[in-house]
Amino acid sequence: MALIECYECKKSISSEAPACIHCGAPMAEQQARAQVPPQAQAQVVPGPAQASTISFGSLPRNRAVPEAVALAPEPEPLPKVMPAAAGRRRRQQVEEPVQPPSAVAGSRPVEGWLKIMVFLLPMVFVWFLLRSGYSAKARLFGFGWLALLILASSLSPK
Structure with missing residues (x-):
C-alpha cells in the first residue's frame, strides 16, 4: 500500500482506495489508465459522453445514469437599428435643465x-x-x- 496523488484534487490518498476520500473521484479508472502503455493511450479515442463531461470532483460517477451534455446557447437577436435623427430628437427632448426642489415661489429651501x-x-x-x-x-x-x-x-x- 502506497500513497498516491488523486488526479482530481491532487491530495494524497491510498493506492488501494476505490475512490478519493477528499473529492470522491474513482481510483480504479485512474489505475487502469496507469497500467496501459502510453502508446495504447494515444490510440484510445474518448466517446462523445466522455468529451463533454463536466466534473467538479464531488461524487463518484454512476455509469448507469446518462450524463448531461451542455448545449450551445441560442444567439441573441441583433439590436434594432434606428436612424440617427430619431436619436437626436429623443435626446433633445430629454435634455432639460434639472432644477433643485423649490419651496415657495421658486425659492430654495433652507436645509x-x-x-x-x-x-x-x-x-x-x-x-x-x-x-x-x-x-x-x-x-x-x-x-x-x-x-x-x-x-x-x-x-x-x-
Whole structure:
C-alpha cells in the first residue's frame, strides 16, 4: 500500500482506495489508465459522453445514469437599428435643465444643517444665505438673528 496523488484534487490518498476520500473521484479508472502503455493511450479515442463531461470532483460517477451534455446557447437577436435623427430628437427632448426642489415661489429651501449653524454661529454661516435661490424671508431671519446677537453683545456690561 502506497500513497498516491488523486488526479482530481491532487491530495494524497491510498493506492488501494476505490475512490478519493477528499473529492470522491474513482481510483480504479485512474489505475487502469496507469497500467496501459502510453502508446495504447494515444490510440484510445474518448466517446462523445466522455468529451463533454463536466466534473467538479464531488461524487463518484454512476455509469448507469446518462450524463448531461451542455448545449450551445441560442444567439441573441441583433439590436434594432434606428436612424440617427430619431436619436437626436429623443435626446433633445430629454435634455432639460434639472432644477433643485423649490419651496415657495421658486425659492430654495433652507436645509436643516444651515438652520442649526446659523443659530449657533451666525457670524460665519449667515453669509451662506446670500447664495442665489434663498428667499428674502430666510435672509431676513438670518441677518436679523446676527444683528440681535451683535446688539446684545454690545449692550452687555463689561
